[in-house]
Amino acid sequence: MRLSAAALGAAFGLATAVSIAAPAAAQSTWRPSKPVEFVVSSGPGGGTDTFARTVQSIIAKYELLPVSVIVSNKGGGSGAEGFVYGRLAERDPHKLIFGTNNEWLLPLVAKVAWKPSDLTPVAAMAFDEFAIWVKADSPYKTAAEYVAALRAGQPAEFRMGGSQSKDTDEILARMVERAIGIRFTYVPFRGGAEVGVQLAGGHIHSNVNNPSESIGGWRGGQVRPVCIFAPQRLPATAPVRDGVGWGDIPTCAEQGINITEYRMPRTVFLPPRVPENVAAYYAEVMKKVFDTPEWKEFTERTLQTARFLGAEEMRALMTKEEAASRALFQDLGWLVN
């Protein structure tokens, strides 16, 4: 459940997908010759862990790799452990690193032993959404009412929780502060589940959990979402609680919080300097995983947006997000590199 990464999803809408020069390379016949290690940059049970293990289960079911897969969790330091491990495994074609956009955002805010451009991008396979959640019996029916209450009251007494510090949740919280021009109190916790429970217990006033992190609480009548950080409403779903489904939740922009997009990609990397045909091989495997009904079912169930980015598109996303984040982090005084 731990959400180990940072997202500046404003960069999500890439204007044009750069065409990939991969197909020619992919035809050369490289194949893994020993078990492939899936390095998960989060602890067991986290969102990235579920992502990697779902990919593993689909690969096993359709026999998409000729060798077996070993999953190892290296989630220390918000995922830094996994990326450093990948960086040190230079040229090793039998290691895949699973992460989020923390691969390129973490080096901006913490002194770590890799640069975003070190690892070889393979694919991004899904994008996780964010919502503003309040307690189910909160007096604020809508996000607009909540912002109005913030304006009217003592903003410092309003607590928004999130997982970790200088990470996805806090970045979004700070962006919300900027969008509405009010500073409230941000409280960092260990992971999304814990933040969800703190909200259900009424110890914080709101959080920005991913839909999958709090849907259990919504169904159980503990918390409810008031707006979603997407350019348009999510596709309609069956009612979750009291006749309200995901499609009925307004976007945050509709509610006067002007952040049109914020999403966290689920990414796959290879160590530095692996041959191009190796990267192309794994990209093809990941595309096959992406095209299965199981992947569709997984993303729908966890309310992530299924969208596939190849290596080139990923590089473009990384460059764009890094530039945007750099500006924001500079402003917040977080920048260390």
Place this chain on the structure above:
Amino acid sequence: MENLEALMHGFSVAISFQHIALMIGGVLLGILVGVLPGLGAPNGVTLLLPLTFSMDPVSAIILLTSTYWGALFGGSTTSILFNIPGEPSSVATTFDGHPMARQGKATEALTTAFLSAGFGAFVGIVVITLLSGFVTSFALRFAPPEYFAVYFLAFASFVAFGGGAPMKTVVSIVTGFALATVGMDIVSGGMRLTFDMPELIRGVSFLVVVIGLFGIGELLLTMEDSLEFKPVATTLSPKRVLAAACALPRHWVALARSATVGIWMGITPGGPTAASFMSYGLARRFSRNGANFGRGEPEGVVSPETADHAAGTAAMLPMLALGIPGSATAAVMLGGLMIWGLNPGPMLFIEQRDFVWGMIASMYLSNIVAVVLVLATVPLFAAILRLPFTIVAPLIVVVCTISAWSVASAGFDLWLMLVFGLVGWGMKKLDYPIAPLVLAMVIGDKAEDAFRQSMIISHGSFGVFWSNPLVGGIATLGLALLLWPVVSMVLRKMRRAA
């Protein structure tokens, strides 16, 4: 009564040939990974996870939880035999379990440990069964100040009643806290005490430190004592197992107290490891045999084991109802839940009755299976101690090394283990207590997070720890326990002066 009905329904789900077979298999595998320190429950459960992808959720959770129980039981074995805790939560079992084994009472120590563990687990499950609704709403009342108060209470109740020179205890505690801060700090998002070494990013592993301090340290001490190691003469007979079992009810006070502590720590976010330390600390203070603690007192085995298992089982409830993992193993199981297509949350109890109550029913059965199976292994494990030291010592080194390696598959950890082996030896020689260091490492970072979160919430006011009866009560109790030795010392002096 509604819950009892649901439980009966659960039994009808859980009792099938396939499920019982899964329980036995899971428990056996769990005992195996539990006996090998470091491999431990989280790794064992993680290894099994891919197997469960093709199972139905009830079978899958039965397999995983059975492995977990097996590992918890197995973890006590090496604690007692070799002073190497197989699981973080069995550290406190070494304090009296290992001395018992060295006195030739390994059979008694193992039997006592397993039976009290079984008792603790049983009480934990009964509480889950009867109070499921209440426990969930109670757990929701815990905000950062309450979390901090719970850790503080656990800490105070263990440290305040420890023996040894106060200043040496302080040194030990501070070292433990310092080790706990290494790595990424979640409140500030910065790296602390990593010295730009990539190996230190993930922090100093608690298990590696413990394996070094206890396993290697103990070995060094033994070698220094005398190289001609006398194998412990024990007679092995099932009768001694039975005799030890019959002696257990004598410790009913300790059993009841420890089960209460365990359930408290399982429902609140304290967790099994802190529970076992707290229970041991309280037992040392309140037991009639308190003076014998640390020298092979059976109650020193009963207390941590009962609390550990009571907490381990009770923690399953917040996990299912709220999605909070109470331990590393629970986190893996939660991940499994998501992959099987279940969302942890209050609705799980209503929408997935088969799953939830099938699992709870299976906990009754698999703990009985586990107790029977581990008791059967007692003579076998106790026999290991009859081997000569020249065979056992290298074996211990191998086990320690494999264990330290399997924590994170890092060569760096092996050096850490050796360094802490020397540290452990030095601390023993100079009479520094090791236990406070271990406890400070276990709860240090969590307590720190909770404290700083509380300070963010209260804008720096300590009043937050007395802001409602719940947190105020826990915090006051913790302070009282911490100050007890000081107050009683002052009182004694005054009485003497008068």
